[in-house]
Amino acid sequence: MSNKINRRDFLKFVGAGTLGAGAGFLAADASKMTTEFLIPQVNLPEDYSPGIATWYHTVCTQCSAGCGISVRTREGRAKKIEGNPSHPVNQGRLCALGQAGLNVLYNPDRIKTPLLRDGERGSGSFSPISWDQALTTISGVLGTLKIQKKANNAYLLSGGVNGHLHELFALFMDQLGSKNYLQHEFSHPASLYAANKACFDEDVLPYYDIRNSKYLLSFGADYLGAWLSPVHHSVSYGHLRQGTEQRGRCVQVEARMSLSGANADEWIAARPGSEGMLALAMAHSIVEQGLYAGADAGDWKQALGAYSPASVAERSGISADRIVRIATEFAAASPSLAIGGGAAGASTNGTANLVAVNVLNYIGGNIGEAGGILFNPASTFSIDAPRPRASYQQMLKLFASLRGNDAEVLILHDTNPVFTLPAAANVKEAVMAVPYVIGMSSFMDETMALADIILPLDTYLEAWGDNIPDPGVGFAVASIAQPVVKRLYDTRSAGDIILALAHQIGGELPANMPWTSMENYLMEMWRSVYRGKSDDSSDQGFRKFWTSILESGVWGESPQQQDRPHQAMGRAMLSAVGMAQPSFAGNESEYRFVMQPYLSLAFHDGRGANLPWMQELPDPLTSIVYNSWVELNPKTAAELAIGEGDVLLVESTVGRFEAPAFIYEAIRPDVVAMPIGQGHGNYGRYASGRGSNPIEILAPETDSGSGGLAWSATRVKISKTGRRVHVIKTDGTTRDLGRNILGQKDGHA
Amino acid sequence: MSTALEKFKKYRKPGYYDKFDYHWTMSIDLDRCTGCEACVVACQAENNLPIVGEQQFAMRREIKWIRIERYWEGEYPDIKLQFIPMLCQHCDQAPCEIACPVFATYHNQDGLNTQVYNRCIGTRTCAVYCPYEVRFFNWFTYEWDEPLEQQLNPDVTVREKGVMEKCTFCIQRIRQAKDAAKDDSRRRVRDGEIKPACVQSCPTEAMVFGDLNDPDSQVSKMARNPRGYHVLEELNTTPSIVYLKRVHTDG
């Protein structure tokens, strides 16, 4: 071997050097930062400095409670939603679903332009069109109806809108010449309104003063979960527990332990539908013990005679001793408060149940007292015209007219009845029967897919609006919703669309609806509010007033309680009280279980299912994510040899679905429960094709007092399919196992 | 060399600091907590927690800096359920800190148990050592579907695959409050000025956050409550979270 460097060696050397140089060059390059850009504004933004957060106040519409929210924005983008500290409903706090509003705004599945159907009706095939095209088409259709004096064949079905948007809808339909304006929301407690109307002659709900109560007795109302105004109740609950020296006690009567039941000191698993009887038995016991001192005690003694604890014990499954004990505690505690709702208001005797709860409050002396039931003052607002919130019966009537020959146009705004009503209501078929369906929504869903033309809506974080919370907080409150970010897509707010349509339809509409935009309309309406409240009618004065509301996010008047004629109320209740046995669809021998669907904390009535944060939020009671489940008592499960994850076939008299089983420790053995929210067929990438929808198989039973859907009146049978799935949840063991994690063992504290 | 070794030994010894500058502490009143999960979403939003997806969740790879644990007691019909929020306890004698080979987790002068993403090499030892199971590993670089990334908090780093993460007591909010204090020429942050996202959102005001060094702070008062206790106290981790046990009345 020669040691001389020959030509080959030299080439090797040069080759290695070249490769090395290349590698070195690339290595040096790789160590550099990627080029980043520094993009200035064209014009200096007025409302923010880069790197500094700006907060905007607006109103949450994730449920109907009407919490005030503050949205943190940075560089024009919404970053975080928190409660507005100066808003009396939520007092700076906010629930999980409310905070997930960012997922609504920035949802990848939003409808970004107006859409025109280009396939079969209901096929869900659409192609984009321009706003001009869309509005011209729609105003043409509506204008023709108006000219032909057939406008009453136009229908507007909206979600639960509140405030001036509702007023604008009502005005528009009126101007068009149609009386067919309804609102639909699954969670609308028709029976609660009916019961309060019967007892107190009030169209708005009273204020349940949980905060100052010392004994809270809830019949089915999941006040911490999804009932009416959960954040407000939670704030109050914290105060009830630890806000004062004397800790308030909570008792929950319900067949399936809800979040409120889990937090109560005592959980009473009464038979579904027997809640009212229990309340009356307690009232009976209070009167019998002479703890009620009213002048009408004699009348009550007579009226409640049929509801002795002993007679109710068997029907409710709760022992007479226990009923008497609770009654005595309730009467002794001062102030005490009984509330009712949820499943108690959703059986066939729902209204009667809730009337009974009011009676218990009356006998307990809690009406008109702090810590009991207080009344919201009559609104000083012109916009408080009753909202046409439809009960299930009214919805059925609507669908019957839609199927009739006269119906020509249906406008759907932000509502999804195909999902939130039982299959037995045949919503889909009724909507399909209408020749022309106009949809307004931010998202494609099961109902929107049936439309001929879809107008994409701003989300609530991009639109103007206002809200009067119902239930109120004991005094007049209203808040203004303002856009917190520039709209992301080519969308418009419902108010702007309605005004644009009014202008295009012509006739007397432009003159009677002269506003240029929703913002303009709101300001004009609030100007009249301001004029009624202030001596200073100058424009400058109003501007100041307007700005101050936008800055604080809320407008309110100092609390003013109204006295109610107590005796008259007692008479009204005496005549209203009366208890029918609940009835259930399906005979007990074949359909063993009463099914109780419940509003999910994460999805509410299903609208939250397209929010990824909510899909990945463990359910508070089971810690399950991403799917549906059927809750069974451990004894029932053992008897039927059902284990967690066994896929069950759940059958009612009208429908069936499959869902995995979950053994839930706190549910009556004769009841199965299931959360509402999953089971979407067409609701974006996060929701579609997950789980099943319990509403679908509900029998069309109604509450006789209000016509509301009795969603706790369906019996089901369950059977194993033989398949088994992994139920995804965060919990491992759910027992303490001596670790003293809760600090309850001696030795601590 | 010897000084480095001494420092190392001293660091490994519990009680590295004689006194913390601030001693950030949280109290959680279990008598108020309803398990409503508002804190869970607040944290998700504030700290850019990813959505890991159904499959990863099924493999227990979820990332939730705070979670609600539930414990059943008794049997139907005499059954009770109780919730307890579980998050990083910021232990003053933290097992995780002893474990980390690269000092990516250490105790800082404010009594916080830190996690430094750019130091972390992903051995996951800390997660194994943590008795509270509140450390989470990024198995992937999780993506946000456009335009969901627009909701990300610019004050918090978006983590990539291969690093551990956990509750920071919302260090960005602490830094911001300190920044504001400096702007106002104040030496100290005011009590109640800092609210981590979970504390801010809590509807029942179950959580209180503040400086335990200040005897008049609200959290100090809560910590002196006779109901106060630490979870897994027998492990001597001296957590910075004081739980106030739930009141049980007969019935």
Added chain:
Amino acid sequence: MSISVLEALAYFKKPALVVFGGVAGFVVGIWVNSTYFDDATPIQPIEFSHRIHAGENEIPCQYCHVYAARTPVAGVPSVEKCMGCHRSVATDKPEIIKVAQYFADRKPIPWIKVYDVPDFVHFTHKRHIKAGLECATCHGPVDTMDRITRQQPLRMPWCVDCHTSKEVENGRDCWTCHK
């Protein structure tokens, strides 16, 4: 028989040569890249001169970088701000015509970042300026530069050295900058 070490090593002479060639090439490569392809002085979309603005015309830094003293970022002036002067000043210069074009098109100017820290570093201008630091301490004699050149490596040791020598409160806690 004796074994010469040199002779034994001679066997490795040729491979060593190749390895040496590779290593040398690697070093040269790095040098070439960092000398001739340096990203410390990027070419900007507009040949803006700090020497003319900050040097000759003595415009204070924060006249344009308005946010420096009150927010984490210094900020670049809006195009509108450029036009504030250049509607009437030097309107015939080719670079100014470019700026006017951006403004007419309502488009921002895509400046290339010279000073950039990774996303996991939360640097704040405000604290540094409030602590009394001169802009030039980190950014160098900007008023003499036509094209801005990065003066500092922006690596962590550089940050920590300064924090240490100035005894910054909590200046060496990781969570001061990383969070």
